[in-house]
Amino acid sequence: MTWFVFAGDMLVMLFITVLAVWxxxxxxxxxxxxxxxxxxxxxxxxQDDDASR
Amino acid sequence: MRYHDPVVRVxxxxxxxxxxxxxxxxxxxxxxxxxxxxxxxxxxxxxGRLRALHTNAVIFGFGVSALMGTAFYSxxxxxxxxxxxxxxxxxxxxxxxxxxxxxxxxLLAGWTGGKEYAELEWPFDIAIAIVWVSFGVVFFLTIARxxxxxxxxxxxxxxxxxxxxxxxxxxxxxxxxxxxxxxxxLFAGAQDAIVQWWYGHNAxxxxxxxxxxxxxxYFLPKQADRPIWSYRLSILAFWAFTYxxxxxxxxxxxxxxxxxxxxxxxxxxxxxxxxxxxxxMVNGVxxxxxxxxxxxxxxxxxxxxxxxxxxxxxxxEGPMMSIRSVNVVSHFTDWTIGHVHSxxxxxxxxxxxxxFYFLVPRLVGAPLRSVRLxxxxxxxxxxxxxxxxxxxxxxxxxxxxxxxxxxxxxELSFSFKDIMASMAPYYALRLVAGLLFFAGxxxxxxxxxxxxxxxxxxxxxxxxxADAASAMRGDA
Numbered sequence: 001m002t003w004f005v006f007a008g009d010m011l012v013m014l015f016i017t018v019l020a021v022w023x024x025x026x027x028x029x030x031x032x033x034x035x036x037x038x039x040x041x042x043x044x045x046x047q048d049d050d051a052s053r
Numbered sequence: 054m055r056y057h058d059p060v061v062r063v064x065x066x067x068x069x070x071x072x073x074x075x076x077x078x079x080x081x082x083x084x085x086x087x088x089x090x091x092x093x094x095x096x097x098x099x100x101g102r103l104r105a106l107h108t109n110a111v112i113f114g115f116g117v118s119a120l121m122g123t124a125f126y127s128x129x130x131x132x133x134x135x136x137x138x139x140x141x142x143x144x145x146x147x148x149x150x151x152x153x154x155x156x157x158x159x160l161l162a163g164w165t166g167g168k169e170y171a172e173l174e175w176p177f178d179i180a181i182a183i184v185w186v187s188f189g190v191v192f193f194l195t196i197a198r199x200x201x202x203x204x205x206x207x208x209x210x211x212x213x214x215x216x217x218x219x220x221x222x223x224x225x226x227x228x229x230x231x232x233x234x235x236x237x238x239l240f241a242g243a244q245d246a247i248v249q250w251w252y253g254h255n256a257x258x259x260x261x262x263x264x265x266x267x268x269x270x271y272f273l274p275k276q277a278d279r280p281i282w283s284y285r286l287s288i289l290a291f292w293a294f295t296y297x298x299x300x301x302x303x304x305x306x307x308x309x310x311x312x313x314x315x316x317x318x319x320x321x322x323x324x325x326x327x328x329x330x331x332x333x334m335v336n337g338v339x340x341x342x343x344x345x346x347x348x349x350x351x352x353x354x355x356x357x358x359x360x361x362x363x364x365x366x367x368x369x370e371g372p373m374m375s376i377r378s379v380n381v382v383s384h385f386t387d388w389t390i391g392h393v394h395s396x397x398x399x400x401x402x403x404x405x406x407x408x409f410y411f412l413v414p415r416l417v418g419a420p421l422r423s424v425r426l427x428x429x430x431x432x433x434x435x436x437x438x439x440x441x442x443x444x445x446x447x448x449x450x451x452x453x454x455x456x457x458x459x460x461x462x463x464e465l466s467f468s469f470k471d472i473m474a475s476m477a478p479y480y481a482l483r484l485v486a487g488l489l490f491f492a493g494x495x496x497x498x499x500x501x502x503x504x505x506x507x508x509x510x511x512x513x514x515x516x517x518x519a520d521a522a523s524a525m526r527g528d529a
Contacts, residue, residue, distance in 0.1 A: 005318060012296045019292055023285045035203035036280035039271050042130035043056075044514040 056129045056513050057136040060146050062416050064122030065409060066505075067150050069498050071114025072402070074157075076491045078107040083484040087477070097161040105160040105172045111397070112170065112261070114153045119405045120264040121145060121188060124211040126412065127271040128192055131208055132199030133515040142191045148184045152177060164234040168249050170256050171225055175236040178226035185222065189215040200515070206287045210267030213295055217259040225252035243310045247303065254302035261401055262368075263294065266333060269357070272408045273340055276354045277347065282339035286332055293329035297322050304375035307384060316377070323375035330368035337361045352427035356407030359435060363399025367392065382457065387479070388449025391442045398438040398490055406434065406497055413501045422503035430493040430500070437490030441483055448479035 082103055085091045092098040129136050136142050156177045165172045173181070192215055196208060225248055228236035240248050274281050281287055303311060303319030338361055347354050370392050374383045383389060414421045421427060455475075458466040 005314075016289070016293055016296065020289055023288055027285075031203070032284050033280070035205065036274075036284035038131050038201065038203065038205045039127070039207070039274045040278065040280060041516060042133065044516050 057139045058416055060142045061122045061126045064118050064146050068115050068118035071110050072494050073498055075107055075110030075115050076494050078103055080487040080491050082107055083487045086480045087484050102161050106157050109157055123268050127207055128195050131205035132195055133201050134198050137194035137198055138191050141187050145184055145188045152180050170253055174234055175228055175230045182223055185219050207267045207271035209291050210263050214259050214264035221252045221255050246306055247311055250302040250305040255299055258298035265401055265404055268404055268408055273337055273357055276411050277341050277344040279340055279344055282336050286336050290329040290332040297325045307377050307380045320375045323372045327372045334361055334365040352424055352431055353407045353410035355431050356403045360400050360403035363395055367396035367400055382453035386449035386452040387445045391445025391449055395442045413504055417505050419504055419507045423500050426496050426500045430496045433489050433493030437486045440486035444479045444482035448476050
């Protein structure tokens with residue numbers, strides 16, 4: 001069981017390492033910046049809804 | 054095409070009501086620990102029943118309603134589409150409130166499965182599973198229909214909350230019903246303990262931490278009006294958090310009958326957790342850097358920044374308490390209660406208060422009625438949390454050390470009764486702290502209610518097609 005857990009841990013570490021490498025080298029700065037700005041650009045004009053009722 | 058916000062308004066409203074109910078129960082429990090006769094011999098007011106109502110009302114009523122509401126609010130905006138299946142979203146919102154209310158009544162009536170944070174009996178467990186899966190259907194279908202290619206990081210956290218809590222709840226609730234109000238767990242002995250704390254700790258992890266990190270990653274940039282400091286770090290922290298948290302549960306079972314290697318694994322993975330937790334805290338603080346001047350005028354941002362500080366504190370303290378040589382002092386003492394409340398009051402409640410102060414004026418199209426009241430709430434909440442945590446640290450460390458103290462011939466130096474009698478000042482301080490925190494929550498409820506009364510109804514549309522097309526080009 002201990003070896004099974006150890007192997008699982010190593011696989012997790014491998015995944016995290018690959019993810020880190022991918023994030024820092026493969027994704028472009030522009031794409032990352034665009035994703036980070038999503039919450040700042042997610043609303044159009046607010047409209048008064050009472051007139052439509 | 055407009056965002057579907059009415060269901061969010063109802064969930065926020067219900068969350069505030071549950072906050073008042075749950076915190077009032079907590080204050081009453083604190084009073085019972087000072088004056089034990091306050092239960093008046095009535096079973097429904099006994100500590101054992103009322104304590105379960107307190108935890109269920111604040112976690113599942115206040116916390117989950119806030120998480121469901123903010124998930125519905127943010128997923129449509131970060132995907133630039135209205136909620137998928139809005140009627141199912143309404144079902145989730147209404148059924149959840151009815152479930153928590155009926156479940157709370159069942160706890161006062163003495164129905165309990167006896168598992169901490171999973172006390173509700175099997176009929177409620179089935180209902181919870183149905184509502185939770187419906188929540189997932191609405192959330193993930195909205196993401197599937199998104200008009201922007203990247204899935205924003207807050208949605209990763211909300212998604213993990215939905216998937217992991219479904220898995221934990223269903224497995225931990227597996228039981229054999231014997232009557233309508235009683236069932237027996239499918240697991241027994243040490244296995245039952247391991248499954249329970251796999252559930253219990255990850256409910257803390259994926260609901261009270263992961264879910265609220267989803268809230269943080271959406272509402273902090275909104276309030277600071279700045280993108281998250283390092284988006285790469287946020288993604289890395291998400292995966293590290295997800296993979297390490299799931300192993301940490303056995304640290305609740307140190308020095309118990311479970312295998313020693315399981316205890317050690319729980320301790321090691323708890324220490325590993327420090328890295329993603331602090332990565333998130335640093336990311337949050339750096340996001341606010343440069344917008345510090347807003348703290349002078351924006352009470353909502355003040356709450357969120359303070360919540361980050363308590364998040365950092367609680368996520369440092371937790372791994373330290375998981376170390377076995379520390380745990381031998383802290384376990385079964387009020388130190389644990391202090392730790393839980395530094396997270397629950399300082400992190401969960403503060404970030405939710407900040408989010409509500411931001412959200413409600415936008416949902417109802419009216420400015421916050423009183424910034425001054427919100428500022429008073431801030432200081433009451435801070436004072437209440439600090440006093441609570443310090444009182445419980447004092448009580449817990451005293452208990453731990455006194456229980457371990459031996460005299461010259463190796464016998465216990467102090468009796469349990471004597472140690473408990475010495476706790477009276479700490480418990481009185483805790484009651485004062487709870488009253489301060491509760492008073493702040495009452496002020497918030499009144500402030501938000503007055504804000505809603507001055508409302509007009511607003512509907513917000515997704516950005517223009519050109520903006521959406523621009524966002525589609527992102528490939529993170």
